[in-house]
Amino acid sequence: MSGPLLKVENLTKHYPTAAGLLKKTVPVIRAVEDVSFTIEAGQTLCIVGESGCGKSTIARLLMRLVDPTAGRVLIDGTDIAGLKKHELRAWRRRMQMVFQDPFSSLNPRLTAGQIITEPVENFERLTRKQREALAADLLRKVGMSPEMMHRLPSEMSGGQRQRLGIARALALEPAVIIADEAVSALDVSVQAQILNLLMDLQQQMGIAFIFISHDLSVVEHIGDRVAVMYLGRIVELSPCEALFAKPVHPYTEALIAAAPVPDPTRARLQAPLEGEVPSPIDPPRGCAFHPRCPLAVERCSVDVPPLVPMADGRLVACHVRAPATGEPAQLALLPESLPAVG
Ligand code: ADP
Ligand code: MG
Numbered sequence: 415m416s417g418p419l420l421k422v423e424n425l426t427k428h429y430p431t432a433a434g435l436l437k438k439t440v441p442v443i444r445a446v447e448d449v450s451f452t453i454e455a456g457q458t459l460c461i462v463g464e465s466g467c468g469k470s471t472i473a474r475l476l477m478r479l480v481d482p483t484a485g486r487v488l489i490d491g492t493d494i495a496g497l498k499k500h501e502l503r504a505w506r507r508r509m510q511m512v513f514q515d516p517f518s519s520l521n522p523r524l525t526a527g528q529i530i531t532e533p534v535e536n537f538e539r540l541t542r543k544q545r546e547a548l549a550a551d552l553l554r555k556v557g558m559s560p561e562m563m564h565r566l567p568s569e570m571s572g573g574q575r576q577r578l579g580i581a582r583a584l585a586l587e588p589a590v591i592i593a594d595e596a597v598s599a600l601d602v603s604v605q606a607q608i609l610n611l612l613m614d615l616q617q618q619m620g621i622a623f624i625f626i627s628h629d630l631s632v633v634e635h636i637g638d639r640v641a642v643m644y645l646g647r648i649v650e651l652s653p654c655e656a657l658f659a660k661p662v663h664p665y666t667e668a669l670i671a672a673a674p675v676p677d678p679t680r681a682r683l684q685a686p687l688e689g690e691v692p693s694p695i696d697p698p699r700g701c702a703f704h705p706r707c708p709l710a711v712e713r714c715s716v717d718v719p720p721l722v723p724m725a726d727g728r729l730v731a732c733h734v735r736a737p738a739t740g741e742p743a744q745l746a747l748l749p750e751s752l753p754a755v756g
Pocket of ligand 1: 429430443444445463464465466467468469470471472694
C-alpha cells in the first residue's frame with residue numbers, strides 16, 4: 415500500500431445564508447475555502463484557529479455528514495463522494511469522532527458499558543459475556559476500572575466522561591479519530607491527562623489523529639503537524655516544533671503571543687492581535703487577515719496569498735513573509751518579531 419491514508423484536495427464548503435433565499439445574488443457563508451492536506455496512518459494533524467474559522471466543518475466534510483461545495487476527500491486514494499451506502503458505512507466505521515461535551519453526546523440512560531459497546535453492536539450481535547469483556551477491555555485502555563461499566567454518565571466526572579467518549583471511539587478500532595475540541599471543556603490538569611491518554615493510545619494502536627482546538631497552546635505537545643486556519647483557509651501548515659519555535663505567518667505569531675504562558679517566569683509577549691474575526695459572509699478581499707495584520711502592504715488587500723513552501727518544508731500563505739517566487743522562501747530572512755501594536 416502506498417500514498418496517504420487521507421488526502422484532502424481544495425476542499426471548499428459554502429453554506430447558504432437565510433437572507434439569500436429571497437435575493438437574486440445569494441450571499442454565502444464561506445466556512446471552508448480551498449483547504450488541502452494529507453495524513454499518513456498513525457500521524458497527528460492539529461487544526462487550530464479562532465472560533466468560526468471552519469474547523470468543525472472540515473470534520474463534517476471528512477465524515478461526509480455534509481457535502482463539499484468544491485474539492486474532494488480521498489481515503490486510500492478513493493473519493494468519498496463516490497462511495498456507495500455500504501462503503502460509506504465502512505468508512506464511517508474507520509473514522510470516529512470525540513466531541514467537546516461528552517455529556518450531551520452520550521446517552522444519559524445507558525450505562526458506561528452499554529455506551530462503549532454500542533458502536534460494535536450496531537455491526538454484530540454480542541453475548542452478555544462478550545459485551546462485558548469488551549467493555550472491560552475498552553475501559554482499561556482509557557485508564558478506567560472495569561467496574562465503571564455499571565455507572566451512568568451522570569455518576570462520572572468530566573474527565574471520566576471524556577475517557578468514556580474516547581473508549582467508545584476506540585471500540586471499532588478506527589484508522590482515524592477526529593477529536594473536535596475534545597479537551598476544551600476540561601480543567602487544565604484534566605486536559606493534560608486526556609492529552610497524554612490520546613498520545614499513548616495513538617502510539618500503541620497506530621491511529622491517525624485529527625486534533626481540533628481553538629486553543630493553540632493545547633496542541634504544542636501532541637501534534638506532528640499543525641494547520642493554522644483563519645476564516646476558512648489554512649494560513650500556515652507546519653511541523654509542530656518548528657511552528658512554536660518560529661511562527662512565520664503573522665496570525666500564527668499573534669496566536670502564540672496571545673496564548674497563556676504556563677511558566678510564569680517566561681516573559682509574556684505583547685499580544686498584537688486586535689479586532690474581531692471578520693464575517694465569513696463577506697470576508698475581506700485579498701488576505702482575510704490583512705485588516706488585523708501589522709505587516710500588511712497594499713497587495714495584501716488585493717490578492718489571496720497562495721500557500722508557499724518554506725525552506726524547512728512548512729507552508730505559509732503570506733505576501734510579506736512568504737512571497738511566491740517559485741523558490742522555497744528562506745526562514746533566515748524573517749525579521750525577529752512583529753512590530754508592537756497598540
Ligand atoms: P469552528 O469549528 O472553527 O468554530 P465551524 O466550522 O463550526 O467553525 O463554522 C464555520 C462557519 O460556518 C461559521 O461562520 C459558522 O457560523 C458557519 N456554519 C457552520 N455550520 C453551518 C450551517 N450548517 N449552516 C450555516 N452556517 C454554518
Ligand atoms: Mg467547532
